[in-house]
Amino acid sequence: MKNNTLIILPAYNEELTIGSVVALAKKFGDVLVVDDGSFDRTSQIARESGAIVLRHEVNKGKGCALKTGFKYALSKGYDIVVCLDSDGQHNPDEIPLLLDPIVKGEADLVIGSRYLNESKKEIPIYRRLGLWVLNTMTRMAASVEVDSQSGFRAMNRKALESLDLSSDGYAIETDMIVQASERGIRLMEVPITVRYDVPNKHKKNPLTHGFGVLSDIVSLIGYKRPLLLFSILGMMSFSIAGILFFWALKPYYTEGRVYLTQIIGAGIFTIIGIQLFVAGLTLNVLAKMVRE
Known part of the structure; x- marks a missing residue:
C-alpha cells in the first residue's frame, strides 16, 4: 500500500520544519510538497x-x-492521498491511523480529530472558541459533526475523483466535508495528537485568519444551503425588531407614550426579515435547479 499512497504537504515558508516532516512521512508513502510561493x-x-x-x-x-x-x-x-500540515503540528507517525479505515474499506475520507482523545485539552482557549464557531458553521452546512478544520486527513481515489473543490483558502477543509456529505462519501474520524508549540505558529493573525475562514464558510453555506443561511439572518432581523418594539412600547404603560424612532426601526427590521426569508426561498429554488 505504501507505493500507492501519496502524502501531500502544502507549505508556505516552512524551512524550519519541512525536512523533519518529510523524513518522517516518507515511511508511509511518496511525499509531495506543494510550495505555495515560499520565499x-x-x-x-x-x-x-x-x-x-x-x-x-x-x-x-x-x-x-x-x-x-x-x-x-x-x-x-495513486490510490490513497494523505494530507497533513508542514509546520510540525501533526505527527506523521500517526498516518497509519488514518490509512487503516480506508485500507479496510470502512471509509472513503478519514479525518484526524483533536476531540476524540486528550488532545482537546491542549488547544489554546482562543482556538477552542474559534474552532467551536467554525465547527458549528460546518455542521450547519454539511449536517455532520466533525473536527472540520483538521488538516490531517486521508482519502481514497473514489473520494478524490468525486470532489470538485472550489475553495482556494482554508475553507477547503469545510468544502471537502460538505461535498462528502452530499455525494455519499463515507466519512470517519480517528483520534490524533496535535502540537501547538511549533515554529511559525502565528504566521497569520489568529483573529483576522479566523474571520477570513468564517467568511469563506458563510459564503459556502450561502451557495450550498441558501434557505438555511437566509433563515438565520431573517430570524436575527426579527429578533432585533422584537427588541425595538419592546423598547418602543415600554414607556406606554407608565407614561402613555411610545418611542417613534424605535417603532420605525422595528418596522424596518421586520421588512428586512421578510425580504431575507423570501430571498432564501428564491435562492434555494435556484440552487436546486442548478444542481439538477
Whole structure:
C-alpha cells in the first residue's frame, strides 16, 4: 500500500520544519510538497529530504496548494492521498491511523480529530472558541459533526475523483466535508495528537485568519444551503425588531407614550426579515435547479 499512497504537504515558508516532516512521512508513502510561493528555503530542503516538489510562484492559498496536489495524485494513479500540515503540528507517525479505515474499506475520507482523545485539552482557549464557531458553521452546512478544520486527513481515489473543490483558502477543509456529505462519501474520524508549540505558529493573525475562514464558510453555506443561511439572518432581523418594539412600547404603560424612532426601526427590521426569508426561498429554488 505504501507505493500507492501519496502524502501531500502544502507549505508556505516552512524551512524550519519541512525536512523533519518529510523524513518522517516518507515511511508511509511518496511525499509531495506543494510550495505555495515560499520565499525561504522550503523547496530546497524538501527536495533534499526526498520529497517531490511542486511550486507556486506566488502564494495562492492552502486550498490551491491542496488542489495542485490532488491533481498530481490523480494524474499519477495513486490510490490513497494523505494530507497533513508542514509546520510540525501533526505527527506523521500517526498516518497509519488514518490509512487503516480506508485500507479496510470502512471509509472513503478519514479525518484526524483533536476531540476524540486528550488532545482537546491542549488547544489554546482562543482556538477552542474559534474552532467551536467554525465547527458549528460546518455542521450547519454539511449536517455532520466533525473536527472540520483538521488538516490531517486521508482519502481514497473514489473520494478524490468525486470532489470538485472550489475553495482556494482554508475553507477547503469545510468544502471537502460538505461535498462528502452530499455525494455519499463515507466519512470517519480517528483520534490524533496535535502540537501547538511549533515554529511559525502565528504566521497569520489568529483573529483576522479566523474571520477570513468564517467568511469563506458563510459564503459556502450561502451557495450550498441558501434557505438555511437566509433563515438565520431573517430570524436575527426579527429578533432585533422584537427588541425595538419592546423598547418602543415600554414607556406606554407608565407614561402613555411610545418611542417613534424605535417603532420605525422595528418596522424596518421586520421588512428586512421578510425580504431575507423570501430571498432564501428564491435562492434555494435556484440552487436546486442548478444542481439538477
